[in-house]
Amino acid sequence: MNTYTKSLGQIVTVLGAQWGDEGKGKLIDIISEQYDIIARAAGGANAGHTIYIKDPADTSKQLKFIFHLIPSGIFNENTVCVIGNGVVLELPTLLEEIDLLEKHGVKTDSRIFISDRAHLVLQYHKIIDGIQEEMKGKSKVGTTMRGIGPCYTDKVRRNGIRVHDMKDFAVLEEKYRANLAMFKKMYGDFDHDADAELAELKKISERVVPMIIESAHYLNEAAKEGRKVLIEGANGALLDIDHGTYPFVTSSNSSVAGVISGTGMPATKLNNVIGIMKAYTTRVGAGPFPTELDDELGEKIRETGGEYGATTARPRRCGWFDAVVGKYSTMINGYTEINLTKLDVLSGITTLKIATSYKHNGKPLASFPANLDILKNVEIEYLEMPGWTEDISKIRNYDDLPENARKYVEKLEELIDCKIASIGVGVAREDMIFK
């Protein structure tokens, strides 16, 4: 174990600092060996967190896992995983993930708990997700179609169905049918087999009910007893419903605010808040992306970085590192440190560019604009830095990185005004430099 992991506090949060897919899953898997409890705070199966572990049958090979709901610390057998109240939970997906783990010999019994206050994502949410996207036409969000927006809408409209309702099926069924009748008035008749879904829910309730806990109480009691809690964010700061590129965002607070509301851990208890940033930028779905590279270089980064959505397999849009985004996201979330990922992907690019500021109509912008018409038309000031040609994926000591790679990292630190504590140089657990 490295000294960095050891130095982390009792309650640590890991958050996506750009538009998602920064590599949260990998860092959580690495540092979870030091933690007793790994808790997901927000989002749902829109998230796709990738972990590579050594194949126990042949340790020269890596096995790839993508989790949409199960916290990324599950491979450390001493951890307990909690799905917090802020998560919108699609139960069949959760059970599929559990089954997959069991198939690989990972014991999940008494290791996965779900909050009684989490909201259930149901089939009708996914259908409505599709209807709404179609209605939006040209201005569609490009959602993951996992029913996230419609489920959070129900939560805010106060007609959601929560996990504790699984304990009283008659009540659940009544709420379910009332919702369906309402949606059919709102959206017209749509194809939907309510009886089949209700029967499925009833069937799986036997497996689900034993996993239900009062999660905020559980987490706070655990913290009081001195147990260590690692909180896993989902999505990314620029996808946050309040602070992101609205309306091209997800439907929850993927910033630190969502950690507090989504777990019930008070803000005063949080120690380190680690922001994960890619050494460049990616985005899936629609919405402005100032530093996007719509050219061969963008494609080269996509191919080298394997930039295809972990949830939808859509090609991710790629572009230069945007320090305006980095600084803004650091301001909102108050990162105590950054994990910079995928530095290896930039090897071989002759000149690297970093967006340092935005101007609009010739005037510098003080921060990140709310108005997307402004964001779409900003003039970007770039800083150019010489790249490096060496393969850096086997490097484990910061000082062994090529000088230009170190200069790039140090420039990012200076621009975003936050220390970079770790640097990812590949997909595997070992591919991390602790600075």
Ligand code: GDP
């Ligand atoms: P998450 O949603 O933030 O957990 O990130 P994803 O799993 O959606 O996407 C990150 C992708 O980058 C995954 O395929 C990871 O295996 C991969 N990855 C993470 N860190 C690194 C790194 O340092 N270098 C390389 N080459 N790949 C990485």
Ligand code: IMO
């Ligand atoms: P992780 O946790 C990348 C994006 C979608 C879409 C928008 C809204 O893996 O980093 P939604 O289905 O949430 O209503 O979609 O948000 N999005 C993500 N992009 N990574 C994610 O999660 C994302 N979760 C949502 O692509 O643009």
Ligand code: MG
């Ligand atoms: Mg992802």
